[in-house]
Amino acid sequence: MRIYLYLFMIFIILVSILGVSPLKEFSWGEQGKVKPIKDQDKIVILQHEISDLKKSLKDMQLVIEAQQAILDELKKDLVQPPATPTIQPSPRDPDSQAASKSGLPSLAALNPNISAIGDFTGNMSDDERSEEGDRFGFREVELGFQAAVDPYARADFFVATEEGEEGEIETDVEEGYLTLLTLPWGLQAKLGKFYANFGKINRIHRPERPYIDDPLFIKNFFGEEGRLSSPGVSLSSLIPNPWDKYMELSVEILNGENESSFAGKESDHPIYLAHLKNFFDLSDLSSLELGLTGATGFNDSEGDQRTTLEGLDLTYRWRPLGQGLYRSFIFQTEALFNQRETESRNINSFGFYSFANYQFSRRWYLGGRLEYSEFPSIDIDNEWGYSGILTFFPSEFSRFRLQYNHIDRNYEKDEDQILFQATFTLGPHRPEPF
Amino acid sequence: MIRFIVLSLTFSLIFVPTIGLGASKIKVVTTTTDLKALTEAVGGEKGEVESIARGYQNPHFVEAKPSHMIKLRKADMFVKVGLELELWAQVLTEGSRNRKIYPGADGYIDASEGVELLEIPTGQIDRSLGDIHIFGNPHYWLDPMNGIAIMENILRGLTHLAPQDAEYFRKNKEEYAQHLQEATAKWIKRMEPYRDTKIVTYHNSWPNFAKRFGLKVVGYIEPKPGIPASPAHLASLISLMQRKKVKVIIMEPYFSDQAPRLVASKTGAQVLVLPPSVGGAEGVNSYIALFEHNISKLIETFEGEGGRVE
Numbered sequence: 001m002r003i004y005l006y007l008f009m010i011f012i013i014l015v016s017i018l019g020v021s022p023l024k025e026f027s028w029g030e031q032g033k034v035k036p037i038k039d040q041d042k043i044v045i046l047q048h049e050i051s052d053l054k055k056s057l058k059d060m061q062l063v064i065e066a067q068q069a070i071l072d073e074l075k076k077d078l079v080q081p082p083a084t085p086t087i088q089p090s091p092r093d094p095d096s097q098a099a100s101k102s103g104l105p106s107l108a109a110l111n112p113n114i115s116a117i118g119d120f121t122g123n124m125s126d127d128e129r130s131e132e133g134d135r136f137g138f139r140e141v142e143l144g145f146q147a148a149v150d151p152y153a154r155a156d157f158f159v160a161t162e163e164g165e166e167g168e169i170e171t172d173v174e175e176g177y178l179t180l181l182t183l184p185w186g187l188q189a190k191l192g193k194f195y196a197n198f199g200k201i202n203r204i205h206r207p208e209r210p211y212i213d214d215p216l217f218i219k220n221f222f223g224e225e226g227r228l229s230s231p232g233v234s235l236s237s238l239i240p241n242p243w244d245k246y247m248e249l250s251v252e253i254l255n256g257e258n259e260s261s262f263a264g265k266e267s268d269h270p271i272y273l274a275h276l277k278n279f280f281d282l283s284d285l286s287s288l289e290l291g292l293t294g295a296t297g298f299n300d301s302e303g304d305q306r307t308t309l310e311g312l313d314l315t316y317r318w319r320p321l322g323q324g325l326y327r328s329f330i331f332q333t334e335a336l337f338n339q340r341e342t343e344s345r346n347i348n349s350f351g352f353y354s355f356a357n358y359q360f361s362r363r364w365y366l367g368g369r370l371e372y373s374e375f376p377s378i379d380i381d382n383e384w385g386y387s388g389i390l391t392f393f394p395s396e397f398s399r400f401r402l403q404y405n406h407i408d409r410n411y412e413k414d415e416d417q418i419l420f421q422a423t424f425t426l427g428p429h430r431p432e433p434f
Numbered sequence: 435m436i437r438f439i440v441l442s443l444t445f446s447l448i449f450v451p452t453i454g455l456g457a458s459k460i461k462v463v464t465t466t467t468d469l470k471a472l473t474e475a476v477g478g479e480k481g482e483v484e485s486i487a488r489g490y491q492n493p494h495f496v497e498a499k500p501s502h503m504i505k506l507r508k509a510d511m512f513v514k515v516g517l518e519l520e521l522w523a524q525v526l527t528e529g530s531r532n533r534k535i536y537p538g539a540d541g542y543i544d545a546s547e548g549v550e551l552l553e554i555p556t557g558q559i560d561r562s563l564g565d566i567h568i569f570g571n572p573h574y575w576l577d578p579m580n581g582i583a584i585m586e587n588i589l590r591g592l593t594h595l596a597p598q599d600a601e602y603f604r605k606n607k608e609e610y611a612q613h614l615q616e617a618t619a620k621w622i623k624r625m626e627p628y629r630d631t632k633i634v635t636y637h638n639s640w641p642n643f644a645k646r647f648g649l650k651v652v653g654y655i656e657p658k659p660g661i662p663a664s665p666a667h668l669a670s671l672i673s674l675m676q677r678k679k680v681k682v683i684i685m686e687p688y689f690s691d692q693a694p695r696l697v698a699s700k701t702g703a704q705v706l707v708l709p710p711s712v713g714g715a716e717g718v719n720s721y722i723a724l725f726e727h728n729i730s731k732l733i734e735t736f737e738g739e740g741g742r743v744e
């Protein structure tokens with residue numbers, strides 16, 4: 001009997017010396033599909049993993065011993081032991097333990113994305129009549145709540161708390177709308193209160209605009225709030241085209257609440273607005289966006305006098321793909337044309353701005369703005385604005401900005417302003433419209 | 435009127451099936467080139483895959499261009515890395531107005547499902563830790579064995595969309611997984627002599643890679659993820675590297691080499707630019723080629739380093 005055992009052992013030793021498994025004889029060696037090699041590979045990978053595990057076991061043993069020592073210490077002192085100090089691997093330790101996703105908090109994950117932006121400004125002007133005066137201001141705190149409502153829709157709320165005219169605190173729902181995402185034919189609808197799709201800058205919340213103040217024409221035609229916005233509905237669709245380019249048409253019906261260009265709060269005639277957005281890639285690095293807007297409504301509560309606005313917006317963007325973290329350039333220009341019927345005559349007025357911003361390092365941007373604006377109901381007064389803007393981003397969530405404005409007015413004396421802004425955000429990244 | 439309806443019906447009967455046959459390829463859009471490479475491996479000739487980001491582009495920051503929405507509009511399937519790597523993706527999928535690729539749909543694939551993740555933060559977290567990834571480190575594709583789990587997710591998506599080709603996809607996946615396994619075993623063996631070598635990386639992109647191939651990441655050029663280096667941080671990194679005798683700094687091609695070069699000049703370490711994604715360097719055009727390239731470069735550097743020290 002022993003002899004068989006010896007023979008078997010010799011066979012095993014031979015096999016292991018030759019490094020072949022007996023199974024190899026029987027595999028048909030289809031190219032690249034030799035089973036035993038696969039197993040060997042698995043073994044190599046597993047061996048490596050096991051030695052890793054051994055190491056972390058050793059580490060854990062040390063941790064347990066340390067904890068045991070602490071526990072013993074505590075027992076000795078006969079004190080009610082506080083919660084065992086958890087020795088957790090630092091999140092950035094590359095050897096920290098793998099964990100499964102099941103450990104994630106499930107209900108917290110259902111909370112909407114909540115973000116808060118603080119917008120702190122400072123203002124200095126050589127004009128005594130300047131509304132802001134030489135002072136600091138906490139322009140607004142803007143809270144954002146954004147999440148999917150159900151599989152068919154998402155909701156976005158932006159509530160701003162700002163200082164009113166007499167220093168009292170006012171709370172205002174800047175936007176609050178439902179977006180229906182799963183309508184037929186690729187349609188999307190918005191219901192609620194939202195910033196109207198007029199050009200580019202009107203859609204952007206003030207703390208996120210690329211300059212501290214609002215462009216002159218926005219102020220003059222849409223008011224000190226710096227936007228055209230009111231409750232309404234919006235329907236948008238992508239337009240198929242033979243060039244396969246992005247072409248989006250949106251149609252909006254809004255209350256005529258805007259007081260600068262339309263009838264104001266008591267108006268019961270809506271504003272009809274249409275916006276066409278066209279986007280072209282010029283290369284991998286650069287793109288061009290061209291937008292056209294038309295809006296019409298009444299500027300008196302009786303609905304006798306019509307105001308029609310046309311908007312034109314053009315945006316050129318450049319950002320290298322590889323080093324895009326360090327360099328970028330944007331040029332944006334918008335123009336607005338106004339035709340307003342009044343009791344006596346028709347007024348035609350106009351405004352525009354051109355803005356360029358160059359990113360010259362990871363955290364610094366230098367920009368300039370040139371602008372001109374007339375007024376909704378006066379076509380003989382006008383103002384020119386010249387601005388220089390320096391922006392510093394310590395991180396994606398905080399930003400400091402310094403701006404110099406010179407404003408030339410043909411109806412009043414010129415003004416020089418120095419503005420300062422600090423903007424800081426808590427919460428998740430907000431998805432930004434492009 | 436009736437004639438019109440009959441006519442259009444006949445037309446649709448004639449054209450629809452041929453259109454259907456002509457476009458039988460499954461259109462897939464992925465966020466990154468690595469996912470593209472793996473989707474191509476599984477989908478074979480039955481898939482048509484496009485990636486939004488380039489391999490040499492920082493996947494954290496990709497512009498959500500409307501032209502990408504047009505690509506996604508026609509996609510049958512969308513694959514992303516997940517774990518909040520691509521914060522820009524939500525704007526794109528919503529903007530595409532393509533219900534087939536909305537979260538929860540069969541054509542929406544989060545490649546991180548079922549992957550063993552590293553560095554899920556514990557305890558109190560806030561942004562004082564930098565731009566941290568709260569669901570775990572999203573650079574998990576840099577462990578070739580996670581490539582298999584990613585392919586499993588892709589396979590699930592493709593099988594849903596074309597059940598008739600399920601067997602074909604499965605076979606493709608098995609084959610590629612086996613190649614990957616063979617290659618990984620070889621890479622591990624080649625890296626064995628350099629086991630536990632200490633390295634510094636620019637961004638925290640390499641924990642999975644380091645774990646698989648036995649490297650020790652002891653520091654980062656970035657003081658915190660997404661935060662640019664300060665002089666104070668670099669000074670402490672330099673002294674750490676001197677103490678721990680770190681001789682290699684790995685950086686991704688999309689960062690500025692200014693800070694790494696400075697640290698290298700003070701510590702005598704070498705800066706090695708390694709692509710973290712397919713297409714991130716010349717000749718790196720498949721998932722396997724990505725690791726082949728990186729392992730070879732590392733070994734070259736370690737060998738040169740050994741020669742210099744002795």
Ligand SMILES: [Zn+2]
Pocket residue numbers: 494572573637638639659
């Ligand atoms: Zn990262």
